[in-house]
Amino acid sequence: MELTPAERDALDGLEERERLLKRGTALIRENDRTSELFILKRGMMMSYLLLDDGSRQILRFLYPGDMIALSTLAYSRSPEAVVALSDCVACPFERGALADLFAAHPRLAAAIMALNQMERVALTDRLAGVGRTSAKARVASVLLEIRARTRGNGDGATDTFVLGLTQEEIGDATGLTAVHVNRMFRQLEEDGLIARVAGRVILLNEAALMRAANYVDRFAGLDLGWLPPSR
């Protein structure tokens, strides 16, 4: 999607300030009172919910370009926590700034809404995975998700990548225990679908992995062409 110079300026305006976050630092805690949103500029983060019994459900992994804390549009306290998984740069802006942007650039409002829907669909896919697929499928699916999102991060080779997640985190994303995630890794290795060397994961048989994961390519069906033409 092409942006007019004015639209580009408006988006850049949201990234004026920068906040640096060390790996492991919280950007937002659950129930934090905040009226800020963020755009992630560099690094990797995750958002999650905590339950009464202390267990954690990871909702989403965040990568550069992602908008963070859109829920502040509806809630005065954050329903979810956001934490840096690597050293990060996040750009905060007030929710009022988003309202201004909507007023000045309705086409961007529609585009942001569309991006939002993509995120929503990712959430529904994760829900279906957790609710209706095997442990092996869920772990395979996380591997494919991380790979898809880190691809083109410079490293060159596309089928080898660093996960950047502990097995505990993968468990919290998929509704499994760390122990069982470990066993699923082993099984995927034994099946010849992946290999692991020094913290890196190698996808040996991507097609089979996608089958094992019930993978649906949501990028294939993208269609932003209906947006009104830029003025």
Place this chain on the structure above:
Amino acid sequence: MELTPAERDALDGLEERERLLKRGTALIRENDRTSELFILKRGMMMSYLLLDDGSRQILRFLYPGDMIALSTLAYSRSPEAVVALSDCVACPFERGALADLFAAHPRLAAAIMALNQMERVALTDRLAGVGRTSAKARVASVLLEIRARTRGNGDGATDTFVLGLTQEEIGDATGLTAVHVNRMFRQLEEDGLIARVAGRVILLNEAALMRAANYVDRFAGLDLGWLPPSR
């Protein structure tokens, strides 16, 4: 939130056409090519995903006022199916109409985005439930959800209501089998939390049920006050 007459008109404009749907009818099938959105005017619907093995994950129950198929903003084919659970009236409109509305009423755009976030948070709550809570908690949680959304539907008594769902559907929403949903109902009865009479559910001990369900009241923290003042 108060609307200006112009804003009210704009929203009403989306509800000009009506489509009647009999119970059990599909409004949208998965992969349908559609550029329409809908506002549900009367009745109850659900949206779901189907997996390769034929299993189904129900994503959401829809009630009057809900927007349907927002994902057409980003996708040319629907990622999810939408089916009427009772006789329904849905109002279709083109996605272009939404773009026009955004241009004319930026404040409504922000408000719709905020509503969207509420729906997103409901999804994350469901995800955390399916990923990290017991079968009993998940069933209890569906009961509370349905009650909350059907409340004030005229029937008077608030702690007695008709579910309008089969146990199979509850299972598909919670990631359980119909058989196990049935056993959880029985357990909730034996625990004295609910009773069932002639297809109606009675909440006998709502506080305990909320505890059993890990219930979080997401309406309590709502805050739409930041929206720019109406002009």
Place this chain on the structure above:
DNA sequence: CGTTCTGTTGATCGAACTCAACTAGTGTGG
């Protein structure tokens, strides 16, 4: 250079699934 985190593996347990049979409604069409 101990301490903590992460990963690994074994043994056992238990929650939820599967399969199967049966009942009670609800159509519905001959």
Place this chain on the structure above:
DNA sequence: CCACACTAGTTGAGTTCGATCAACAGAACG
């Protein structure tokens, strides 16, 4: 208008997937 089919709910028996508990090794870290 009744026999038959179909759906929804119920219950029992046996199985399985993933959890839990426990122990240990190596890496990371202050």
